[in-house]
Amino acid sequence: MSMAAEERSARAPWALTAPALMLFVGVLVIPLAMTVMLSFHDWGQYKGIEPVFILKNWREIATDPYYAEMFWRTFRIAILTTLLTALLGAPEAYILNRMSGRWKSFFLLVILGPLLISVVARTLGWALLFGGNNGLVNKLLMTLGVIRSPIPFMFTETGMVVALAHVMMPFMVLSVWAALQRLDPQIENAAMSLGAGPVTIIRRIIMPQIMPGVLSGAIIVFSLSASAFATPAIIGGRRLKVAATLAYDEFLNTLNWPLGAAVATLLLVALVLIVVGSNALIERRYAEVFR
Amino acid sequence: MAYLELDRVAKQFGAQTVVDDFSLAVGRGEFISFLGPSGCGKTTTLQMIAGFLDPTRGAIRLEDKDLTAIHPAKRGLGIVFQSYALFPHMTAAENVAFGLEMRNVPRNERAERVRAALAMVGLAGYEDRHPRRMSGGQQQRVALARALVIKPSVLLLDEPLSNLDAKLREEMQIELRQIQRTIGTTTILVTHDQNEAMSLSDRIVVMSQGKIEQIGTPQETYEKPASAFVSQFLGKTNDFAGTIDRTATPAQLVAGSWSAPAPAGLSGPVTVSIRPERIGFGNAGLNAKIVTRIFQGNHWLFQCESECGLAIVIRQNDGKPQPAEGEAVRLTWRPQDMSVRPRAGA
Helix, strand or coil: CCHHHHHHHHHHHHHHHHHHHHHHHHHHHHHHHHHHHHCCCEEECCCEEECCCCCHHHHHHHHCHHHHHHHHHHHHHHHHHHHHHHHHHHHHHHHHHHCCHHHHHHHHHHHHHHHHCCHHHHHHHHHHHHCCCCCHHHHHHHHHCCCCCCCCCCCCHHHHHHHHHHHHHHHHHHHHHHHHHCCCCCHHHHHHHCCCCHHHHHHHHHHHHHHHHHHHHHHHHHHHHHCCCHHHHHHHCCCCCCHHHHHHHHHHCCCCHHHHHHHHHHHHHHHHHHHHHHHHHHHHHCHHHHC | CCCEEEEEEEEEECCEEEEEEEEEEECCCCEEEEECCCCCCHHHHHHHHHCCCCCCEEEEEECCEECCCCCHHHCCCEEECCCCCCCCCCCHHHHHHHHHHHCCCCHHHHHHHHHHHHHHCCCCCCCCCCHHHCCHHHHHHHHHHHHHCCCCCEEEEECCCCCCCHHHHHHHHHHHHHHHHHHCCEEEEEECCHHHHHHHCCEEEEEECCEEEEEECHHHHHHCCCCHHHHHHCCCCEEEEEEEECCCCCCEEEECCEEEECCCCCCEEEEEEECHHHCEEECCCEEEEEEEEEECCCEEEEEEEECCEEEEEEEECCCCCCCCCCCEEEEECCHHHEEEEECCCC
């Protein structure tokens, strides 16, 4: 091969990926870099944004316990949502996988259904069922005399976790489902023939093999829940802020863009660290199952 | 007395009968093969013995105890699956130890038996390997060790060698037979490979469309096939249309220009079956012309156009000159080498 041809073939991959790379840089890398830069700018009620380099916003986040509490709440809600989806979603996927043809496709549709409906509509549905005195379920339970006062749902962390878990469930079920598909169809029979009962089969044979699926589902659910906006905005409103709603308020209500940018950047960095870290851990721990 | 007995076992899925009227008595230590094409019900029968399926009718007894009343987990049978179904998250040793754990075998004894089982299948030193890091043949051995370590009353093998390449399969066949002879476990093998069935088994159960066609030793099923299906399925065979003439004295069996004294009992149109290796070239017999001649190392394969249709002849490569393509020959065979049955549809 001549030098020119060699050079050309070395350049070809770059030339071929250039359009996608430019799009990636244009709509993701540049805005992200600008957001990070923005977080170091100054802001005042009357002077607006001043493009200087100061650590004011970061210092405020680090020292004001309000932010610590808010971030802790964000991750607490994300962790509880993840646990809830794992506890319900994994058995759900397992049962679904054991169903026969027609029922399987029907229930798969039921599980995936939420993805087809807007998050806002779904969350408002929860609000209609449990919101205050007029929520359907609360009304019914109070009429029946089961409870005296309505179950608090709106503006509570419990409400947020329940609504988020509902939104996130399909991701967990699909992830576990994918892991179940890789199982040898005879593996349960094999364990049974060796003398294992149903509980042992699930605990010793099925669980370890679908664990990677549960964990990768957990990573998806966790990162989506921690950065979720619509559900916390409707259920939590202004009273119970999480990182995403706080950043939104700083940007659009207080107009303190630099502070909002700092909150958003911190959320992003924390999420990337958590996701990358746990992914590495999972891959090392389950190397044999993934291979 | 029969060790494992299947008594008129049948299995229906809806209106479809997959296994019908299956009766078999297996002696202790015997190696039995269920042989048949896919969909003949052999795997279904095996699964009924294993307990993964319940028979619709009939009884399965092990040492005179009703096996169908026992939960599959309590039957104590060793099973090797076609896909091996090893536990991928466990090492070879953990896989083999699983059955012993379920039986609450003490840790020391467990370790000892696992080591012995892996050594028996030639996998000493592979204890800590995970199945995905082993070759197909090695996985197969782990599966065998896992099934044998629990000292099963019966070993069930569901097409265990079908995922291996030809050379490895042959090696495993020999090894499987040796292991089975050494430990004497009663074994049932499901296979669609007639060579495998013949080289491994004490007796073969040839099945077709859910029914037993023949039960016999490999030699019996090959030499004296009970039906056209068996003779076609077990190796190559030539079927010639013939007639038995009872008017002649003595009665004559005639196929083309070949004839011999008729066997007792039959008369009229018959089918004469002869294995290709039992046909020779002679001075008298069926008129034929060699169409193709194929050299296969230790033998020659001839395809001939005969009076009674296409004929296949196999001659050992004994160094003597063989007829060439296009040459006219006479096909002949000894009467005791053929099997004669009434011709269907005649």
